[in-house]
Amino acid sequence: MCTNISESVAAAGAAKGGAGWFPVSVANVGFDHAVGSPFDHALLLDFTDPARGPSARVAMELDLETGRALVAALQSVIEQAERSGAPV
Amino acid sequence: MWNSLSTDALRGLVAGVTAYKAGNGDLIHAYVARPEGPGPFPGVVLVHHLPGWDEFYREMARRFADHGYTVIAPDLYCRSGHGEPDDVAAAVRANGGPLDDDVVADCAAARDWLRALPTSNGKVGIIGSCSGGRHAVLAASREGSFDAVVDLWGGSVVAAELDATPQRPVAPIHYTADLHAPLLGVFGDLDTSPSPEQVDQHEAELKRHGKEYEFHRYADAGHGFIYYHRPAYRPQSAMDCWEKIFEFFGRKLEG
Numbered sequence: 001m002c003t004n005i006s007e008s009v010a011a012a013g014a015a016k017g018g019a020g021w022f023p024v025s026v027a028n029v030g031f032d033h034a035v036g037s038p039f040d041h042a043l044l045l046d047f048t049d050p051a052r053g054p055s056a057r058v059a060m061e062l063d064l065e066t067g068r069a070l071v072a073a074l075q076s077v078i079e080q081a082e083r084s085g086a087p088v
Numbered sequence: 089m090w091n092s093l094s095t096d097a098l099r100g101l102v103a104g105v106t107a108y109k110a111g112n113g114d115l116i117h118a119y120v121a122r123p124e125g126p127g128p129f130p131g132v133v134l135v136h137h138l139p140g141w142d143e144f145y146r147e148m149a150r151r152f153a154d155h156g157y158t159v160i161a162p163d164l165y166c167r168s169g170h171g172e173p174d175d176v177a178a179a180v181r182a183n184g185g186p187l188d189d190d191v192v193a194d195c196a197a198a199r200d201w202l203r204a205l206p207t208s209n210g211k212v213g214i215i216g217s218c219s220g221g222r223h224a225v226l227a228a229s230r231e232g233s234f235d236a237v238v239d240l241w242g243g244s245v246v247a248a249e250l251d252a253t254p255q256r257p258v259a260p261i262h263y264t265a266d267l268h269a270p271l272l273g274v275f276g277d278l279d280t281s282p283s284p285e286q287v288d289q290h291e292a293e294l295k296r297h298g299k300e301y302e303f304h305r306y307a308d309a310g311h312g313f314i315y316y317h318r319p320a321y322r323p324q325s326a327m328d329c330w331e332k333i334f335e336f337f338g339r340k341l342e343g
Contacts, residue, residue, distance in 0.1 A: 002138045002219045002243045002281065004253070006181050028182040033139055033218070033312075035174045038319055040311065046178050054179040055171035 003041065006030035015047040015058040022056050025049050037061040090330055093154075100124045101153040103146075108160070108201050111193025116166035118198065119146050121153035128209035130341035131202030133195050133234075134161035135216030135223045137312075138185075140177035141165060144315060155334060156342070158205060160198045164191055164223075185219070185255045188226060195227035199234060211235040211341040213269075215333065218243065218312060222260055225271070229263035236340035238272045238333055241311055243281035246289045264293045270300040272336040274329050276309030276322075304332055 011027040030044040042061035049056040062070070103121035110116040119141070123129055132152050136145045141163040149159040165180045167190070180186060199212045213236035216224040221242025228237035239245065247259040271294065275287050282290070287303065294301045306325040312318060314326040 002222075004181075004185060004244075004256075006184070008182050026182070028178070030181055032181060035139055035177075040318075040320060044178070044181075046182065048179070048182070050179065053171060054169045054175040057175050057178060059174070059178065 003030075003032045005032060006044075011047065013047075017056070017058050019055075022052060023049050024058075025051065034061050037063075039063060043067040089334060090327065101150060103150050103153060108162075108197065110162060110197045111190050114167065116194065117141075117163040119149050119161040119163075120159065121146075121149040121161075122158040122207070123153055123156055125207075127158075127205075127207030129156060129158045129207050130209050130235075130337070131199070131205070131212040132157045132159045132337070132341075133198045133202065133212060133214040133224075133227075134159050135191075135195060135214065135220035135227070136161060136164060137216065137218035137220045138177065138181070139218075140173035140180075142173035142177075144317065157337070158202060158207060160202055162194045162198050164194060184253055187255050188223075188257065191223045192227045192230050195223065196231040196233075199231070209342075213237065213337050213341050215240070215337075217241060217314070221245070225267070226260040226263065228269045228271075229260060229267040232266070232268055234269040236272070236337060237267075237269045238274070238336065240274050240314070240329070241276060241279055241282060243311075245282060246286040261290055261293055264290075264299065265297050267294075267297075267299055270336075270340055271302075272332065273301065273303040274332065275303065275305045276311060276313050276325075277305050277307050278310035281311070302336070304329070 008028045011024045013024045014021050015024045024047045026048050028046040034042040045060040047058045101123050106120050107115045108118050134149050145161050149161045152159045164186050165176050168180045202212050214224045214228055214234050215238035217240035221239040222245050224237050225239050225245055228234045245260045277284050309322045309325045310320050312320045313322040
C-alpha cells in the first residue's frame with residue numbers, strides 16, 4: 001500500500017554518500033514502500049540537501065523494531081552529550 | 089495472451105525516452121514503446137507507481153508494446169528533478185506526492201498524444217498500479233474519453249475525508265458517476281490499502297451508478313504481487329493478472 005506517511009525536519013549537519021560528503025539541510029522520516037530492503041514497508045530515513053537535487057540523499061530503510069531502538073539510542077546519546085558539556 | 093507469439097513473426101518494437109507537452113503545457117519526459125509497423129495500434133497510458141518512473145515500468149511498457157500496443161509512460165515526477173528513480177521518488181514523497189490535478193492533466197495529454205499518432209486505431213486505455221492505479225481511475229473519471237481503465241490495487245481510491253491532502257483533495261470514488269470507461273480492477277485479499285472492505289465499497293459504488301466493471305481478487309496476494317523483484321511476488325496470481333489485463337484490453341481496445 002502507499003501510506004503517504006512522511007515528515008520532514010530542518011537539519012544541520014552533513015552526510016556521506018557515494019559522491020562523498022555533502023551538507024544536510026533536510027531530514028525526512030517516512031513509512032512506505034521499501035525499495036532496497038526485503039520489507040513490504042519500512043521506516044524511511046533520508047538525509048538530504050534538496051538544493052543539490054534528488055541524488056543528494058543518504059537513505060536508510062529500517063524495520064520498526066530497529067527504529068524504536070534507534071530512537072532510544074539517539075535520546076540516550078543526546079542526554080549524555082548535553083551532560084558532557086562538550087560544544088556542538 | 090502471454091507467450092502466444094509465433095516463432096516466425098518478425099515484428100519488433102521501438103522504445104525510448106521522449107518528451108511531450110503535458111499538463112499546463114509543461115514539457116515532461118515519457119517512456120514510449122511501440123510495435124514496429126504502420127498499425128493501426130491501440131494506445132495505452134501507463135501510470136507509474138509511487139516508487140517512481142523506474143525500470144519495472146519501462147519493462148511493463150515494452151511488454152505492452154510486444155503485445156501490439158503503443159505505450160506512453162509519463163514521468164509524473166519530472167517536475168521534481170532527476171536522478172535515480174528511488175531518489176526522485178523520495179524527494180516527491182517528502183513533498184507530499186504529486187498534485188492530482190497535474191497527474192490528471194499529464195495523463196489526458198498523454199492520451200491525446202497517442203490518439204494523434206498516425207499509427208493509432210483511435211482507442212486508448214489507461215493502467216497503473218499502486219498510486220498509479222488510483223491515478224488511472226482518477227484520470228479516467230475526471231477526464232473521460234478513455235476507452236478502458238485498469239486499476240491494479242490502487243490505494244486510497246476509497247479514503248476518509250480526514251486523509252485528504254492538498255495534493256490529493258478528493259478520493260477517486262467520489263467521481264464514480266463521471267467514470268464512463270469500462271473498469272478492470274485487480275486486488276489482493278491480503279492488501280491493507282486497498283483493504284478488501286475498501287474494494288467492496290468501491291464495487292458497491294460502481295454498482296450503484298450502473299458502471300461497467302469487473303473486479304478480480306487473489307486470496308494469496310497482497311499489494312504489488314506482480315513485482316517480481318519484491319517479496320510480495322506471487323507468480324501464479326501475477327501471470328493470471330497479466331492474462332486478465334491482456335484479455336480486457338484486447339476486448340476494449342482492439343478491433
